[in-house]
Amino acid sequence: MQEQTRYAIQVTDLTVAYREKPVLWDVDMEVPEANLMAIVGPNGAGKTTLLKSILGLMQPAAGQVLIYGKPYQQQRRLVGYVPQRGSVDWDFPTTVLDVVMMGRYGSLGWLKRPGKSERMKAEEALHKVGMGEYANRQISQLSGGQQQRVFLARALVQDAQVYFMDEPFQGVDAVTERAIVTLLQELRSAGKTVVVVHHDLQTVPEYFDWVMLLNVRRIACGPVEKVFTEENLRKAYGGRIGFLRSDQNHHLENMPVEGVAAVETSPTGGTLPAGNR
C-alpha cells in the first residue's frame, strides 16, 4: 500500500502519558497527501494532545511521527499550525498584520527581521481570508470569527504542505465557517494536507475526506465513507449515539469520558462548556 500512496503524515505507536495515566494509547495515523482530515472524539479523548505531540510541543512516551517520511524536526518548514484561538492573549499590543507576519518567522529563522516581502505575503493572506481592511487594527478589536480568520491567514503565509488546525470552527459565525471550509478546499486543491480537530459530527461527511475517531486509542481512521459509521461512532462516544439523528445536539463531545461504559450509564445531558486539553 505504501508504494502506491504518498503519506503526508504517518504516526506510529504514539503513546502520550501524563504520569502513568495514558492520554493517548498506541495511536497510528496515516494521512495521504491532499486530503482534508477531521479528528473527532469526545472531550478528553486526546485530540489536542495528538496535535501537540505531532508538533513536538509535548513529549510522547513512545512512538514516531513522520512528515513526508522524515521526523518533524527536519520538516518544520513543511508544517503549518493553527492553535486554539483561546490559547493566546488577544489584548497583546500588536496589529492584525503583525500577527499574520508571525507565520513567516519560521522561514526567517533567528535574528532576521521581517521585511517588505513578508509584509506583502501577509497582506495577501489577509485579503484571502477577507480581512484585508483590518491589517492595521489592534487585535483586541476583533470578533471571534475575525480572530480565527487572522490565525488562518497566519497559517497561510507559512506556506506549508501540511496544516494542523486545532478547532478552527470553535465559536465562529456561519459566514466565517463557510469561508474557512472554502479555504480548506482550496488548500486541498493545491495539494496540501489539512488535519483539523473538529467538533461537529454532523458536518464531518460534508467537509472532510478522511476522518479519525479517537478516544484515547484510535477507534478508526480512514476515508469518511468507510469509517464514519454508526458502529465506530458508538465505539468512540459510547452508547448514546442515537441522538446523532436528532438535529438538536451535535456536540457529543460534551459528554464525560471516564471510559465508554461510564458514558453509557451517565445521566448527564452534557451541555457543559467543557474546556479542551
Place this chain on the structure above:
Amino acid sequence: MTQADIDIQLVAMVTAVACALPGVFLVLRRMAMMSDAISHTVLLGIVLGFFLVGDLNSPLLIVGAAAMGVLTVSLVALLERTRLVKEDAAIGLVFPALFSLAVILISRYAGDVHLDTDAVLTGEIALAPFNRLYIYGYDLGPTGVYLMGVILLLNLLFIVLFYKELKLTTFDAGLAAALGFAPSILHYSLMSLVSITVVGAFDIVGSVLVVALMIAPPATAYLLTDRLPRMIGLSALVGVISAIMGYWIAIAMDASIAGSMAAVAGVLFVLVFLFSPERGMLAIARRRAEQRWLFAQTMLTIHLLNHEGTPEAEQEAQVVHLQEFLRWQPDFAARVVRKAVERQWVIRHNGHLELTASGREHASAAMLQS
C-alpha cells in the same frame, strides 16, 4: 543644580530605563510578581558569591545573583508542574525560602558586612555621587551610571536583537515552539537579565522599589498604546519622568529619593489608569454610557418599525406609551426620544413619533445584525 543633583538624576534615570525595558515583557507575560520574587532571592546569590570571593564589589556576585534568579524561576516552574501548588503560591513559597536563607547566612556569618536592612529596602541613591569612577586620576562620574548603563545597554541589545523572537514567544509560545524557536531559552535569558538588572538596581533603589520601576512604567505604557514598540518607548519615558520628578519631590520634601521615584511612578499609573484617552476608566465609562443611549435609541426605532402600519401603530408611537410598553422611566424616555430626534431617526408629528427613512434603515440593519 549642583553636580550632585545632576549625578543622582543621571543614576536614577539610567536605572529607571534599565528596569522598564525587561519590565515590558514581564507585564505582557503576566509575570510581574516574578520580579518581586527575583528581587529578593538574588540576595542569596550575592551572599553565596561573597562567601566564595570575599569581595562585595566582585563581578562574580552579579553572576551568582543571575544564577539565583534563574533558579528561582525554575523552582517555581518545577513546583507548579507537580500540580500540587498553583503558580502564585509557588512564588510565595520559593522566594521567602531562598530569601530567608540569605538573611540567616548574613546574620550568622557576615554581620559586619555592609548589607543592612535599610539598604535592602530603599537603596542608597543619595550616596551615588560619592562612588566615583576614576581612570588615571580623571573623574568620570558616579560608578552607578556606568554599572546601570552597561545593564541598560545589555537589556536594550537583547530586546533589539531578539525583538521578533521575544514578541512571538510572548504572544504565542505554542507557535514559537512549533516553528523551532526555543521559548524556554528566551524565557530564561529574559529572567537572567531581570536578575542582573535587579542586582544592579539593588544598591540604588533597593529590592522592593526596584519592582515599582520594573512594573509601573510598562503597566502605564500598556494603557497608552496598542503597539509593542511604542509600549517599550513609553515605558522608558515614564521611567525617566518618575526618576526626575521623584528626585525633585524628594529634595523639596527632604524625603527618600527612591521612595518618591516609586511613588511618582505609581501616581503616573493612576493618572493614566483614570484618564487614558482610549483605555482609561473615564473613557470606558463614557463609552458605556454612549452605548447605553445608542442601544435605547435603537430599541426605540425597532419598536416603531415593528408597529409601523399596524392598527395599534398610532397608540404605540405615543411618547407616553413608551413608558408603559418599554417600561422606561419618563425622564429616560424623554431623553431617548430627544436624542433620536437629534440623530434624525425619528420625527415628532402631533404627539406621535414617526420613523424617518434613515431611522428605518438603522432599525432594519440592527435587527439583521443580531
